[in-house]
Amino acid sequence: xxxxxxxxxxxxxxxxxxxxxxxxxxxxxxKDQDPIKLIPGVLHLQYLENDGAVFGIFGxxxxxxxxxxxxxxxxxxxxxxxxxxxKRYSILRVLLVLIIAGAIGNLIDRIRLNxxxxxxxxxxxxxxxxxxADCYVTVSTLVxxxxxxxxxxxxxxxFLEKSED
Numbered sequence: 001x002x003x004x005x006x007x008x009x010x011x012x013x014x015x016x017x018x019x020x021x022x023x024x025x026x027x028x029x030x031k032d033q034d035p036i037k038l039i040p041g042v043l044h045l046q047y048l049e050n051d052g053a054v055f056g057i058f059g060x061x062x063x064x065x066x067x068x069x070x071x072x073x074x075x076x077x078x079x080x081x082x083x084x085x086x087k088r089y090s091i092l093r094v095l096l097v098l099i100i101a102g103a104i105g106n107l108i109d110r111i112r113l114n115x116x117x118x119x120x121x122x123x124x125x126x127x128x129x130x131x132x133a134d135c136y137v138t139v140s141t142l143v144x145x146x147x148x149x150x151x152x153x154x155x156x157x158x159f160l161e162k163s164e165d
Contacts, residue, residue: 008094015097019105047118050116095143
């Protein structure tokens with residue numbers, strides 16, 4: 001494993017560990033408790049066991065969601081492996097590691113518990129309760145989309161085309 005990839009792998013493990021630790025803290029401090037209002041009316045810590053996907057859709061289908069998660073992870077790892085070397089792609093590498101970490105963090109919950117532990121609630125906009133892994137995926141995906149639309153050009157993604165070697 002190249003030194004650069006080893007650093008990204010360590011970063012990945014640290015992100016997954018942080019996600020799992022925050023979920024552990026949520027279970028210990030929030031389960032069966034009233035929400036903690038960090039900023040009343042704005043940001044609360046509130047325990048939720050989410051057996052669905054984003055916004056609770058496809059609830060009660062942990063196995064199906066786990067299978068979909070694994071397929072998405074395979075595609076993300078493939079994309080990561082195919083990324084060319086060079087500074088131009090460094091931010092994409094970081095974003096992919098964040099997305100992969102988020103997917104793995106929630107997949108661990110689905111496999112281990114049959115639900116995902118959520119605990120962050122933005123009361124100001126009544127946003128669905130989420131977790132640290134969701135933050136990794138959502139923020140990184142948004143940044144990725146902005147970069148794909150406004151920074152990278154089509155030819156920057158030619159590495160994804162099937163090679164004819």
